[in-house]
Structure formats: structure tokens, C-alpha cells
Amino acid sequence: MKHPENDKAYKGLVVNNGVENLPQVNPFATFRRKKVLLPAEEYVEGILKGDITKLSQAVTLVESNLPSDQIVAQKVIELCLPYAGNSIRLGITGVPGAGKSTFIEALGTELCHANKKLAVLAIDPSSERSKGSILGDKTRMNELSTTQNAFIRPSPSAGSLGGVARKTRETIILCEAAGYDTIIVETVGVGQSETAAHSMVDFFLLLQVTGTGDELQGIKRGIMEMADGIAINKCDGSNVEKAQAAKVSFKNALALFPPTESGWKPYAETCSAKDKTGILNVWKMVEDYIAFTKANGFFDYRRNQQAKYWMYETINSSLLNGFYQNPEMEQLIQTYEQQVLNNKISSFIAAHQLIDAYTKNIK
Numbered sequence: 001m002k003h004p005e006n007d008k009a010y011k012g013l014v015v016n017n018g019v020e021n022l023p024q025v026n027p028f029a030t031f032r033r034k035k036v037l038l039p040a041e042e043y044v045e046g047i048l049k050g051d052i053t054k055l056s057q058a059v060t061l062v063e064s065n066l067p068s069d070q071i072v073a074q075k076v077i078e079l080c081l082p083y084a085g086n087s088i089r090l091g092i093t094g095v096p097g098a099g100k101s102t103f104i105e106a107l108g109t110e111l112c113h114a115n116k117k118l119a120v121l122a123i124d125p126s127s128e129r130s131k132g133s134i135l136g137d138k139t140r141m142n143e144l145s146t147t148q149n150a151f152i153r154p155s156p157s158a159g160s161l162g163g164v165a166r167k168t169r170e171t172i173i174l175c176e177a178a179g180y181d182t183i184i185v186e187t188v189g190v191g192q193s194e195t196a197a198h199s200m201v202d203f204f205l206l207l208q209v210t211g212t213g214d215e216l217q218g219i220k221r222g223i224m225e226m227a228d229g230i231a232i233n234k235c236d237g238s239n240v241e242k243a244q245a246a247k248v249s250f251k252n253a254l255a256l257f258p259p260t261e262s263g264w265k266p267y268a269e270t271c272s273a274k275d276k277t278g279i280l281n282v283w284k285m286v287e288d289y290i291a292f293t294k295a296n297g298f299f300d301y302r303r304n305q306q307a308k309y310w311m312y313e314t315i316n317s318s319l320l321n322g323f324y325q326n327p328e329m330e331q332l333i334q335t336y337e338q339q340v341l342n343n344k345i346s347s348f349i350a351a352h353q354l355i356d357a358y359t360k361n362i363k
Contacts, residue, residue, distance in 0.1 A: 037068065040075035047080060047178045052151060055178050059153055062167045062174065077170050080177035085303070087176045088290055091197045093187040093223070094207030099233045100186055103207055103273040105141040110279055111182055112149040119151045119175035120144070121168055122186045151180060169200045169310055198226045199309050202299065203286045206230045208268075210239065210246040225257060228266055228289055231282045235270035243270045262298040264289055323358055332357055 043061075046054025061073040094100050101122070108118050120141070144150050153171065172183050187197045198204050206227035230250050235243035250268040260266065269285055271278030293299040323329060336350040345353075 037072060040072050040079060043072070043076045044079040044177075047076075047174060048083060050179050055151070055174060056153070058174050059155075059167075059171050062170045063155060073170075077173055080173055084173040084176040087172075087181050087183050088203070088286065089172060089183045089185070089201040090286060091185045091187065091201035091204045092207055093197060093204070094233075095209070098207045098209045099273050100207055101141060103231070103233055103271070103279075104184055104186055105144045106273040106276045106279050107283060108141070108144045108150055108184065109147065110276075110283065112144070112147045115149070116182050117149045117151075117180045118144075118182045118184065119172075119178075119180040120153070120184045120186065121171055121175070122152065122154045123168070151175065151178075172200065199306050202293075202302070203228045203289050205282070205286070208232045208246065208250070209234050210242045224253065228260075228262075228264060229282070229285045230254075230266065230268040232268060232270045233273055235278060236272040236275045246270075262293050262302070263296060264292055264298075322362075323355075326358065326361065328361055329354070329358055 038057075043054050043058045047058060058073070058076050061069045061076065064070065064073070092100055092104060104120055104122075108120060111118050141152060145152050155168065155171070168185060172185075175183055183201075185197060185201055204226055206223060206229070208230055210232060232243045232246050232250070247268045247270050254266050254268070267285070269278060269281045271282055273279070290299065293302070324333075333354060336345070336354055339345045340347050340350050
């Protein structure tokens with residue numbers, strides 16, 4: 001571009017041509033390549049060798065809702081099944097603030113030092129609005145996340161029952177095939193629907209904390225009946241006496257419950273995840289329970305019952321997804337919904353007619 005200001009008549013004034021317009025896209029940027037879907041056999045080969053990368057990729061496939069990913073994922077699970085089942089599955093629940101992550105890190109570190117291979121499947125709550133999760137459990141388990149024998153996998157709860165990720169049970173199978181002999185499933189927190197967590201573990205540990213004001217919150221019948229043992233955390237400093245008193249209270253409460261199906265008598269232990277005291281006593285309770293239930297046959301019986309439970313849960317989930325994802329049903333659902341809103345038909349009749357239409361549609 002010619003600048004008249006550069007004429008000799010304008011002494012001492014020089015205008016540069018400037019810089020040419022640069023492209024809007026950064027030519028030095030590296031673009032993320034499209035995910036390559038490998039054959040199921042290749043994932044399984046890596047999993048059996050203990051390849052963390054292949055295991056993580058397989059877990060991502062299991063958690064995916066894409067039909068193409070699910071086809072490969074189910075094949076991977078099928079091939080891994082013969083190598084699964086050789087682990088202790090420990091479920092840990094407790095009120096928010098009970099110190100679940102700190103306790104898991106303290107226990108996990110002890111187990112790894114004892115040459116055990118540990119997989120932690122930590123469940124983060126998903127937002128009801130954005131459906132997103134922080135997935136920050138690795139940041140709360142600094143020491144354990146850098147331990148060679150540990151694998152930590154945070155997953156979003158995605159609104160599933162009991163705060164447990166929808167695919168956690170299948171992830172357990174993959175971790176066991178990878179050689180992890182101890183699996184810890186951490187739930188979001190105590191609620192009225194911890195059935196999902198209880199139905200996929202061998203030992204269900206209720207983590208309690210005292211000195212928070214409402215001691216009766218920890219003695220709710222539903223969650224107490226499911227617990228195979230109780231660990232009273234934060235038994236340190238000025239809280240030691242309160243923790244010991246809580247131990248007696250829980251012992252008395254447990255004595256009032258009817259006998260468990262396994263014949264095991266649940267009891268409480270005190271510990272401090274911060275000071276790492278009493279942690280091994282809690283683990284001994286788990287080992288004693290496993291030995292007790294294996295001796296009387298309840299261990300295998302419970303796993304068989306769990307397998308049957310998850311078969312029916314999968315059927316229910318598949319039917320639900322099939323109903324709402326059916327293209328021909330989407331428009332029909334909207335039509336009936338409008339009729340319900342206009343008081344032309346009751347909610348119950350609309351539901352029955354929609355189900356009838358769906359069953360005729362899939363025949």
C-alpha cells in the first residue's frame with residue numbers, strides 16, 4: 001500500500017507498510033485427532049498385561065453411550081470375564097465430610113506397601129443442571145495416585161441409583177482382569193438408595209464421624225442394616241473420647257438388629273485417616289469377614305445373587321433406554337403429554353397406552 005506521507009515533502013516522517021493480515025487459525029496449533037476405536041482383542045491383550053493406558057481406554061468405552069463404543073466394550077467385558085472374580089471388593093460409604101477420600105488414601109497406601117494391587121473406583125456427583133462432574137478424587141489422594149500398584153479412576157455418577165456410576169460393576173471386571181486384587185468403590189455419600197453399591201461389593205463399610213452435632217444421623221436403620229462393618233473416622237486430638245463413646249453407641253445399636261443373612265456380626269472400629277492410626281484394624285475386620293463368609297459359603301452365594309441382580313437391572317435399563325430412544329415413540333410421547341396437560345386424558349391411562357404402543361411397535 002502506498003503512503004503519501006512518505007513523500008519527500010514530508011521531512012522526517014516515515015510510515016511503514018505494516019504487517020500483512022495473519023490467518024485467523026493458528027498454523028502452529030496441534031489439532032486433536034479423532035479417537036481411533038481398536039479391536040476388542042487389542043484392548044484385552046493390554047488389560048491382561050496390566051497396561052494402564054489400555055485399561056483406562058476400555059473403561060472409557062464402557063462408560064460411553066455411543067452404540068459403536070458399547071459394541072466393542074461388551075466384547076471386551078466378555079473376553080475379560082474368565083480372568084475376573086479374584087479380588088476383594090470393598091464398598092465405602094459415609095456422610096459428606098466423613099473423610100472417605102482421606103481414609104481410602106490411608107488404607108490404600110498400607111495395602112500397596114503390603115504388595116497388593118489396588119483399584120479405586122471413585123464416584124463423583126454429577127450436576128443436575130450441567131450433568132458435569134469435577135472428578136477431583138486424584139487431587140485428594142496425592143500419595144496414592146503416584147503409587148505404582150494403585151489405579152484411581154474417578155467417574156461421574158450421572159444421576160444413577162445410590163450415587164454409583166452406571167458402569168461401575170463392568171469396570172470392576174476389567175480391573176480384576178488387569179490383576180488388581182483389591183477393588184474399592186467409593187460412593188457419593190449416604191442416602192436412602194445405597195442398594196447399587198451394596199450389590200456389587202463383598203464388604204460394605206460405613207464410614208462415620210462423630211462430633212458433628214447430630215449423632216442419630218449415623219444410626220439410620222436402612223444403611224446400618226446393609227453395613228458389614230463401621231469405621232468411626234477422625235478419632236484423633238480432642239475427638240478421641242467422643243469417637244470411643246460413639247463406638248459403644250454403634251455396638252449397642254447393632255445388637256438390636258436381627259441376625260444377618262451371612263451369620264456375620266457387624267461391629268465398629270475407630271480410626272484416624274489423618275494420623276493413619278487404626279487403619280489396619282479396619283482392614284483386619286474386612287479380612288475376617290471374607291474368611292468367615294468363604295468358610296460358610298455365603299461369599300459365593302452373595303456374588304451369584306449380585307450377578308442375577310445386575311442382569312435384571314440391565315434389562316430394566318435397556319427397556320427404559322429403548323422406549324425413550326425409539327424415533328417413532330418420541331412424537332407419540334409429546335402428543336400424549338399435551339393431552340395430559342390439557343386434562344383430556346389421565347397420566348396413568350396415557351402411560352399404559354404409550355407402553356401398549358411401544359410393545360406393538362417392537363414386535
